[in-house]
Amino acid sequence: MSTTLLLFALCFYLLTCFWVTMAMATDSVQLNDDVLGLMVFKSDLQDPSSYLRSWIEDDETPCSWQFVRCNPVTARVSELSLDGLGLSGKISGRGLQKLQHLKVLSLSCNNFTGNISPELGFIHSLQTLNLSQNSLSGPIPTSFVSNSIRFLDLSGNSLSGPIPNDLFRNCSLNYLSLSRNSLQGSLPTNLPRCSSLNTLNLSDNHFSGSPDFASASGIWSMNRLRVLDLSNNQFSGALPLGMFNLHNLKQLLLQGNRFFGPLPPDMGLCPHLTTLNLSHNLFSGELPESLQNLNSLTWFSLSNNMLTGELPLWIGNLSSLQHLDLSSNSISGSLPWTIGNLKSLNYLSLSSNNLTGNIPTSLAYCSELSVVRLRDNGLNGSIPDALFQLGLEEVDFSHNGLTGPMPPVSSRLIESLQVLDLSRNNLEDHIPAEMANIRFLNLSWNNLQIKFPPEIGFWRNLTVLDLQNTALYGAIPTGICDSGSLTILQLDGNSLTGPIPDEIGNCSSLSLLSLSHNNLSGSIPKSISNLSKLKILKLELNELSGEIPVEFGRLGNLLAVNISHNRLTGRLPVGGIFQSLDASAMEGNLGICSPLLKEPCKMNVPKPLVLDPFAYKVPSGRTNRTSSTFHHRTFLSVSAIIAISAAILIASGVIVISLLNVSVRRRLAFVDKALESMCSTSSSSSRFGNLQTGKFILFDSSSDWINCKPESVLQKAAEIGGGVFGTVYKVSLGDGRMAALKKLVTSDIIQYPEDFDREVRVLGKARHPNLISLVGYYWTPQLQLLVSEYAPYGNLQTRLHQRQPSTAPLSWTSRFKIILGTAKGLAHLHHSFRPPIVHYNIKPSNILVDENCNPKISDYGLARLLSLRRLEKHVISNRFQGAAGYVAPELACQSLRVTEKCDVYGFGVLMMELVSGRRAVEYGDDNVMILSEQVRVMVEQGNVLDCVDRNMGDYPEDHVLPVLKLALVCTSHIPSSRPSMAEIVQILQVIRTPLPHTVELF
Structure with a gap:
């Protein structure tokens, strides 16, 4: 019996050892899978700062590697966080897919490119995925359909296309952010299935249509939402009654869309709402009374809408309010005294409304007030003394009717005030004597x-x-x-x-x-x-x-x-x-x-020394004769000198001109014969016929580029564009550089090589960062070619009006850079040459743009190459037909008074195009829209913001509106009323100046 027990115990021990060994072997394989997956992932990226140097493939486990966390129980990788390490390359899904216990993957704030790997969706344990702030592109993979992901952040990339409807088929998301991409289309109908979602951020994209606000199964059925951000898209429609039943909502951000109609009367039914931003829309009507119930509201903005009515007394009930912005509406009446009840108010902007009456003294009760802007209203009376006892940082009461002296300033205001704008009032008496930290002071147009x-x-x-x-x-x-x-x-x-x-x-x-x-x-x-x-x-x-x-x-x-x-x-x-x-x-x-x-x-x-002939005494008896003789000789000598000199000059001029005419005729005949004999070859038959061939001249080289064979150059060239002045080809210079070759229309070009050379060399001297450089030419009577710098990134016409859906629209920063750069290039042409170089043909297709949106003007001054007798036929009859909408009125009336002001007009239209995103001329079924006239009418009617292209997202209004006004001045029908390009450049630079206020330009 004891032997049997002993044998049994021995077998049990051996069996136990076997299973332990097998378990250890299995764990070893699993741990090696994690090492292998991370090493495959690392092999596809660049790590310039060597943050991942602790990742060594010989390690048995990655749990000691930097930025890697493991589950202490299973010893498997559970979290990988590589945020902000400057990594680049592709995100390898095939490597990360091996991390089957991974719960958190965070790769934000790096430089990853390419599409998002669909294989990331096959990590079934994944709960948090953060790929924000990279350069990822392409669509969102549908493989992200998973009931495990709770947190998904793809913001700050270049993702495009619509949101896949199946993305929310099995949705367990608590957090979703797709902001700052190029996504488009309408919202998926399956989105409300994310019933657990508490944060939804789709801001700064190109979504359109009307969100399903009203439906019981729409967005507003997602009653767990705390943050809803749909700002800066192209959503439209009205906000229906019943949409504010989200009792858990804390932040509602709908600014920068095209919502219209009155505000719903039930807006105050969100008791926990702290942030409400509906600015930059088309809302109209009065403020709903239910808003006074939002006791938790701290941030409230309805600026840049079309609201009317008066500012209600109940505004003082919003006791938690810190930021109030109702600027750029049509609110009328006086400022209510109850505004002084807003004890926590830090920022107040009621600018650009129709407010009247006095500034209430109760405003000084807002003891936390830092910024107060009441610009451009009809306020009158004096500034309350107590207001200047606060610790204000910015005061803007400009463009009102305020009177009396400026209040005395307190020591607190002296230390805090940085911006004071009281311009265009009727203030008098004095300027504050001490302002320790003030940066901007504008008291203009007062009566001090x-x-x-x-x-x-x-x-x-x-x-x-x-x-x-x-x-x-x-x-x-x-x-x-x-x-x-x-x-x-x-x-x-x-x-x-x-x-x-x-x-x-x-x-x-x-x-x-x-x-x-x-x-x-x-x-x-x-x-x-x-x-x-x-x-x-x-x-x-x-x-x-x-x-x-x-x-x-x-x-x-x-x-x-x-x-x-x-x-x-x-x-x-x-x-x-x-x-x-x-x-x-x-x-x-x-x-x-x-x-x-x-x-x-x-x-x-x-002054030069002048001898007085009467200063010398003459003998008596000879005075009259001597004096008379002296004057006669003086008169004759001066007159003779002048007359003889003039005669000699005139005669010499006639002789020289006659000789030059003969010389030119002989020289042209000699040149033609010399060129013909020098370049005659047996292979002269080509698509250009039998040419009198010249040679390519490069301005920056003492040697010829190519001799006598332009046809071979053009045969190898690739045609990339054309116009009424000729066809453009892309060619290689033979040293690795590329150039653009324009084959000119020969029938209208000046026919003498000296004239052609002189004019082209003038254009070749126009070197500027915002001009395409002309580097050489080729001339024969039958063929003229211009060699210029090659710009590989296309023109503004394509970037602005022919953009592919996958390409992000131009931002305001890029558009302003194009405007300023183009202005600088034109200013160089107009003001650095006498006579000035006039472009004649300013339009988007002649503005080339590089990858950083730096503009370069092409095809400038080509009309200088036209003979005078051809100018009217070519420039008026042909070219302006291709530049409809950009032509100055004086040219459209068949006048040949072509001046720099014609370019200014075309530049003004170009600015309007960049601001509005619309073409200079748009043709409908039964009408034609001229952009310059439409913008002028909209500005006169007060609908300036309707001119702005919504596709460019956020834009600084204090930049865009002055640019539009400048464009209107540039397109004045009276040439003398248009500014010069130098003045335009300085105005644009003042607009761009990073100051708290823009200098008043108009």
Whole structure:
């Protein structure tokens, strides 16, 4: 018996050891699967900072690797978090698919590219997937249909196409964010199946249609939602009654869509709502009374809608409110006194409404107030003194009818205030003496009637000072630039006297200096030449005298100067913008030396020595004869010199011209014969016929590029475009570089090689970052070719109007970059050459755009290559038919008065296209829409925002609206009313300036 028991125990021991060994072997295989999967994943990515250097394939387990977490019980990988490591490459689904115990996969804030691998959906244990803030593209895989994923964040990529309807077939999601992609289409009908969803963020995409608000099975049946963000899409429709029954909703963000109609009366039925943003839509009507029940609301914005009615008294019941923005509506009436009940209010904006009456003193009870904007209303009365006792950071009461003096400021306000804009009111009396931290001060268009306060120079942080038309008198303080931080100084339209202080040169950051319409005297300080960042200088309508300092020619950033109507004399500085100043910027002076001016030129130089013939005594009795003889000889000698010189010059000119005509004829015949004999070959038969062949000339090379065989070049070239001036080919220069070759229409091109060479070389000198460079040419009487820089990324016409659905629309940043760059390129053509180079044909297809949205203008000045007798036929009859909508009115009327203002008109239309996303001319079934006229009507009717392209998402209104207004000025029917391109550039740069307020331009 004991032996039997012993044998049994021995067998049991051996069997136990066997199973333990097998279990250990199985675990080893499983652990090796995790190592293998992670190593395969690592092999497909780049790790420039070597964050994954601890991942070694010889390890038996990855649990000790950095950024990897394992389940302590199973020793299997449960979490992989590689956020913000700068990784790039593809996300390998085949490697990660082996991690069958993985619950958390977070790869956000990296540089991963390519499509999202469908294999990620086969990790059945996965609960959290975060691929946000990468560069992933393509559609969302339907393999993500899983009942295990709870958290899915794909935001901040370049995903496109619609959301797959099957994505929510077995939905267990608690969190879903697809924001900041290029997704489109309507919302999936299966979305409400995600009954556990508490956060849904679909913002900043291209979704359209009307969300299923009203249906009981629609979005509003998802009663667990706490955050709903549909902002910055193209949703439309009205918000129906009954849609605000989501009692758990805390944040509702619908801004930047096309919702319209009145606000539902049951908006106040979400008791936990803290954030409500319905701005930038088309809502109308009055504020619903139910809103007063939102006691938890802290952020409330309905700006940029079409709301009417008065601001109700119950607004003071929103006791938790910190941010209130109802700007850019049509709200009328007075500000209710109950607004002072908002004790937590930090931000208040009621700008651009129809409010009237006084600013209530109770507003000072909002003790936490930091920003208050009441701009552009009809408010009157005085500013409450108590308001300036608060710790305000920004005050904007501009464009109202406020009167009386500015209130005295408290020490608290002195320390906190950074922006003060009280412009265009009727304020008087004084400017606050101490402002320690103020950065922006605009008191223009008031009636201060005070002496210029010298203490302004001690405001160390002041960057913008605008005191235009404030009835200031006295001298400009010498210490005005002591702070050294001023970028904009505008003192126009006052009664300032005395000289411009030399210390103005200490304003080293100054970009705009405007002192026009004053009584300033003395000379222009040489120290202004130290202002290397200066872009705009306006000194017109003063009493300035003397010469302009020659050192001003070194101001390379200067874009606009006006020195008209002073007492200036002498030569203009050499260099910079002074060589291309318009006559209107210099007229009305005593005698500036410029060929553009008709006034006499006065030079401040010593007078030459003049001998007086009567200073010498002559013998008596010979006085009359000698004197008479002297005068006669003097008269004869001077007259003779002038007459003989003129005769010689005229005769010489006639002889030279005659000889030149003969020489040119002989030389042309010689050139033709020489070219024919030099390049005659047995292979002259080609698609171009028997040519009198020339050679390719490259401006940057002393040797010829290709001799005598243009046909072989064109046969190998790829045609990439064309127009009325000719066909464009893509060719190789033979050294790895590519070039664009334009084969010109020969019948209309000037026929003499010297003229052609001269004009092309002028165009070749137009080198600028925003111009396509012309690098060479080929000429024979039968064939003319232009060689220019090749731009591989296409033109604005394609990017703006022929965009593929998979391509993201241009953002406002990109559009503004194109506008400013194009303006700079045109300004270079107009102002750096005499006569100016006029483009004649500004339109999107002639604006080439690189991968970073930097514009380059092509086909400029080609009309210079047309003979004068062909200009009318070619330019008027042919070209303008292909540029409908961009043609200035004076050209459409068959006039040949082609000036730079024609380009300005076309540029204005181009700006409208970039802002609106619409074509210059759109043809309907029974009508034709001219963009410039439509925009003008919409602006006059107050519907400016209807002009803006919704596809570009968020945009700064303080940038877009001034650009639209500038476009309207550029498309004025009166050429003289259009600004120059230099003025346009400076205006655009002021718009772009990162200041808290945009300088008033119109």
